[in-house]
Amino acid sequence: MSEQDPLPPLEWDPEGVQIQGFSAGLYQIEWLLVTIVILYLVIMGLPAEGGLGVLVATISYFGFSLLASRLRFFGERQRWLLALHTWAMIGFITWFLYGTEGVTGPLASLYLLAIVTSALTLGVMVTMLEVAAIAACQLLLLHLQGTDILATDSLAPVGTSIIALLIVGYLTAALVHTIHLSNRTLLKMASRDALTGLFNRRAFDDLSSPIHEMARRAQRPYCVVVIDMDGLKVINDTQGHAAGDRAILDLAKRLQACKRSSDLLARYGGDEFVMLLPDTDAVGGKKMMERVINARWHNPQSISIGVASYPEQGESFEELVGHADSAMYLSKSSGGNRVSARAAA
C-alpha cells in the first residue's frame, strides 16, 4: 500500500462564498446609481433634447436591477452574472452622460461605481478591460458632441478621469486579492489539524452535515467511524512526546492511504480520528475498517475502532458519532486493535 499526501483537498470555496456575499452589496451600488441619477433629473430637470430616452433608460435600468435582485441571480455564484451587471452599469451611465451631455462634468465619476464593483469581484484583468471600454465610450461621447477628440484640450478631462479609474480599479482589485489570499490561509488554519494536516473536528462536523442531508434525501446509507489509538500515553511516557506525535502522524497517513477519495477523514482531537464513509452500509463499513487494521504497514499502531451506520443505528449525525464512540470503547475493552459495530437500534 502506498503512502499518500495526508492533506485532503480543501473542499470549501471561499471565493464562491465571497461572490455570493457580495450580491447584496451589488444591489446597493446599483440603487445608489439610480438614486443619484433620479436626484439629478429632479433637480436639473429632464434635458430638452433626448430627455425621454434618458427617462426610459433610467426606468429600464432600475427594472433590470430590481428583477435581478428578486430572481436571486447570485444563488449560483456565477461570475458572468456579475460581469453582466457591471457592463449594464457602464452602458447605462454612458447613455445617461450622452443624454445629459455630462461626459466631461462631475457625473462622469459615476463610472467609479462600476469599476469598484468589478474590482471587488472580477479581478484586475476584467477591471482594466472595463476601464479601457469606458475610455472608448467617453471618446465616442465627445465625438458625438462634436468635439475634436484629437485636440489636447478635449483629451485632458478624459485622461484625468481614466487615470482616476485606473488607480481606484487597480488598487481595489489588488487589495481584494490580498484579502482573498489571507482568507484562504485563515480558513485553512481554522479547518485543519496542525500536526497531521487533516480536517479538524469543526471542519468535519461542517462537511458532514450536507453528506447526511444528501443520504437522508436519497435514502442511502453511510457510516460514521471513530478510531482511537491504543496506548499513546505509554509511548509519550516512555519514548517522549515527539515519538507520540510521530505515532499520531503515522496513523493519519495510514488512514489516509486506506480510505477512498470520497471518504471524509479528520482528527477529532488527541489520539482520536473520525471518518465518514458515504454510500456504505454497516457490513461494508466494518469490512473497510478491518482492512485498515490488517493493512500491511511498517510498524502499525494498535487501534480501536467503532462503526455506526445510517439509518439503522441512528437518525442524526450526532447520534451516530455517539454510537460509533461507544462501539470504539467496546473494541478497546475487548483488548484493542479490532473493529466493533454498534448493534442496530
Ligand SMILES: Nc1nc2c(ncn2[C@@H]2O[C@H](COP(=O)(O)OP(=O)(O)OP(=O)(O)O)[C@@H](O)[C@H]2O)c(=O)[nH]1
Ligand atoms: N504526543 C502527543 N500526545 C498527545 C497528543 N494529543 C493527546 N496526547 C496524549 O495522548 C494521551 C491519550 O491518553 P489516553 O486517552 O489515555 O489514551 P491511550 O494512552 O491511548 O489509552 P487508551 O486510549 O485507553 O488506549 C494523553 O496522554 C494525551 O496527553 C498529541 O498531539 N501528541
